[in-house]
Amino acid sequence: MKLPKSKFPINLWDTHSVPTHHTWHHSTFGQLKHQIKDTQKHANFSQADIDRILTIPLSLFPHDDVLVWNHSFTGIYNVKFGYQLVVSLAEQEDSTCSSSIEHWWSTFWKMKLPPKVRIFVWKIFHTSLLVAADLYRRHIATSPYCSICNSCEETINHALFYCPRAKSVWELSNLRINFPTLGQSSGADILLQLSSTLSTPDFELFLVLCWSIWHERNDINHGNTVRTPAAVASYASSYLQDFQAARAKRPVMRPGQMDAIFNPLCSAIFHVAFSARSFPMLLSRHRQVKSEDVNTNFFTDGVLAHALITFSLALASMSAMYFCIETIIHKLSS
DSSP states (O other), rough: OOOOOOOOOOTTTTTTTSOOOOOOOOOOHHHHHHHHGGGGGGGOOOHHHHHHTTSSSSOOOOOBBOOOTSSSSSSSSOOOOHHHHHHHHHHHHHHHHHHHHHHHHHHHSSSSOOOHHHHHHHHHHHOOOOOHHHHHHOOOSSSSSTTTTOSSSSOOIIIIIISHHHHHHHHSOOOOOOOOGGTTTOHHHHHHHHHHHOOOHHHHHHHHHHHHHHHHHHHHTTOOOOOOOOHHHHHHHHHHHHHHHHHHHSOEEEEEEEEEEEHHHHHHHHHHHHHHHHHHHHHHHHHHHHHHHHOOOOHHHHHHHHHEEEEEEEHHHHHHHHHHHHHHHHHHHH
């Protein structure tokens, strides 16, 4: 393998670039410090490095410098210690990234957003939106280009941010986002970055605007009625405000109210279950008695009558259960 040409020739073994346990005889740190004091050597170091080197105290017992691998107890490098270091750094990076993403999701689920917008954002984060570029790659669509502008491939970023129609919607919104700085970042990176730079209300409006732009693109592709960019921006803002206002008016049921509703329901369910189980037993008892003695009609009719009464009570209990369910729905919707 050829290395690129450099102004200064490099000999890998002579310069001891590979860590070994041998002594580095080229110079000691004290010699290096004395070289730094020479004004002619300043060109090899920056001023910040010069200040740091001159402030380091020298040892009282000067000796040659030795290259030491800091991540092993022997100070000698080997492949095992190098591999362990790489694995530990990778695990640390993964744990840090995972914890930050988990924190973002916990914050996201607490936002006041409609369920359909939440599902839409989840698809953006996991790159699951069915754009033309992905459909073409899977041999489903005939073209990877945007069906609206026909100038670029329809990726998630193009459909939501860079398409001329999407740009006109963002220009008419109250948000000021510098989309060129986002570049071709993934949807997850864009969401993570904007959630840290925008306030929570602005970020909620941003997500609803993305959903409105995507919904409008689907209407165009399916030949439905198309709204103007101003109408799309206005609809997103009003839709979010109406949803949050309706959610704020929804009453929160107290534990006592929940018990008052669910206790009769549980009682009705228990009665229905008991009656449904006892009715076949009584009916089988009726058949057994009738087969043993045909002269016990009075007793058999009594058992049958008791079974019919039990079945009637079961139907009544089912009606009561239906009434309780209807009451719960009414309480939750009011």
